[in-house]
Amino acid sequence: MSISKDIRVVGLDADDTLWHSEVYFERTQRRFDELVGRYVGADVDVHAALTAVERRNLGRYGYGIKGFTLSMIECAIEVTGGAIGVEELGQVLAAGRSMLDHPVDLIDGVDDAITALADAGYRLVIVTKGDLHHQEMKVMASGLADRVERVEIVSEKDVATYRRVIASMGVAPEQFAMVGNSVKSDVLPVIEAGGHAVHIPYHITWEAEHADHDGTVPTLTTIRDLPTWLAAQA
Amino acid sequence: MSISKDIRVVGLDADDTLWHSEVYFERTQRRFDELVGRYVGADVDVHAALTAVERRNLGRYGYGIKGFTLSMIECAIEVTGGAIGVEELGQVLAAGRSMLDHPVDLIDGVDDAITALADAGYRLVIVTKGDLHHQEMKVMASGLADRVERVEIVSEKDVATYRRVIASMGVAPEQFAMVGNSVKSDVLPVIEAGGHAVHIPYHITWEAEHADHDGTVPTLTTIRDLPTWLAAQA
Numbered sequence: 001m002s003i004s005k006d007i008r009v010v011g012l013d014a015d016d017t018l019w020h021s022e023v024y025f026e027r028t029q030r031r032f033d034e035l036v037g038r039y040v041g042a043d044v045d046v047h048a049a050l051t052a053v054e055r056r057n058l059g060r061y062g063y064g065i066k067g068f069t070l071s072m073i074e075c076a077i078e079v080t081g082g083a084i085g086v087e088e089l090g091q092v093l094a095a096g097r098s099m100l101d102h103p104v105d106l107i108d109g110v111d112d113a114i115t116a117l118a119d120a121g122y123r124l125v126i127v128t129k130g131d132l133h134h135q136e137m138k139v140m141a142s143g144l145a146d147r148v149e150r151v152e153i154v155s156e157k158d159v160a161t162y163r164r165v166i167a168s169m170g171v172a173p174e175q176f177a178m179v180g181n182s183v184k185s186d187v188l189p190v191i192e193a194g195g196h197a198v199h200i201p202y203h204i205t206w207e208a209e210h211a212d213h214d215g216t217v218p219t220l221t222t223i224r225d226l227p228t229w230l231a232a233q234a
Numbered sequence: 235m236s237i238s239k240d241i242r243v244v245g246l247d248a249d250d251t252l253w254h255s256e257v258y259f260e261r262t263q264r265r266f267d268e269l270v271g272r273y274v275g276a277d278v279d280v281h282a283a284l285t286a287v288e289r290r291n292l293g294r295y296g297y298g299i300k301g302f303t304l305s306m307i308e309c310a311i312e313v314t315g316g317a318i319g320v321e322e323l324g325q326v327l328a329a330g331r332s333m334l335d336h337p338v339d340l341i342d343g344v345d346d347a348i349t350a351l352a353d354a355g356y357r358l359v360i361v362t363k364g365d366l367h368h369q370e371m372k373v374m375a376s377g378l379a380d381r382v383e384r385v386e387i388v389s390e391k392d393v394a395t396y397r398r399v400i401a402s403m404g405v406a407p408e409q410f411a412m413v414g415n416s417v418k419s420d421v422l423p424v425i426e427a428g429g430h431a432v433h434i435p436y437h438i439t440w441e442a443e444h445a446d447h448d449g450t451v452p453t454l455t456t457i458r459d460l461p462t463w464l465a466a467q468a
Contacts, residue, residue, distance in 0.1 A: 093311070131296075131366065132296065
């Protein structure tokens, strides 16, 4: 495999691109729906209530498991009118701790693809949104840190953020390609910044990450195809 | 005022160096002690119990108000054996939200000192530990962002972190000076990395930030004296 003439730096999204994440949120949310559902009438949509509390708190808590846990506790008290038990709130708290303590579970093909990219001479930077402390712990636990030049943990993935990241790597936008599972966060703002981007869908997408697009976004089925796609952009 | 011949970049700690922070933690903790104290015997030290839960969770939650709030809820359930009310847990949650929503309150003299440093040609970088999202919100709300070249939000302030920050600013360690309220985080590792550092004590220090030292650490009473101190290091 030869390196692309144009692309020098590959930006990698982390959650649900390199390792599984949303699946743990969904699992916890299902347990939360069950737990809280016992205290409310059949007409109450606990899932929708939690989504509303999360959205209300997003500006305050940002992304990540700690804010998600705080929103679950707030929602449990609110939606049950205080009828939820302290015991159950303790279980919600424990579910959040257990998510944070969960080992990093790489997505199939990631280790091979990252090795192929590093061997081909691409400089790799992880660009991930979320909680600084937890993301740093995950990068360290992933076993990928030695092949990655830099980890950029950002609070928003917008055009300005990508311009800053690209500049900090010392390349032109057209020498940068981003890969990720969110069209909204990983693809559209990078293309707007003048870079390359490719979408690798994950089987579930967090509601806040849905984006409307015209279907012309470059897409791969698996990260195993990334080295070939990059070489073809030359 | 003339710029120091040696020092080109000034690193600024944020919480309790540029703006008040610990005072809000202490206020919230006093309210927590009162609230939870009603449910436990006079022999139970709620304050000590919370400190223990915080320490136990530090590796999992890192620094910041979200982790502090989660630890308060966990401690309240644990220390009362589940006797605390859901109503009270809702109050703890609200106290955490209120801390996050609190306006940034600059420490006396900061605005003048930052203006003097910027006017004298020093390049300024905020180096702060803690929660990415909340620290970015505070920097933006502080009114200082336009005079600061970069904000580095780090998960630990150790020698390796400072070496990385100094290198990323493109200067030698002896051209970098750090100022902050923690001898352990802002002074000792910077000196070990070959830089300059000066301690400006805040009237309260978080227990985890206490450090033993031999008393020879450079110290200023107020950040108003920082420009003169920097010039004297030439």
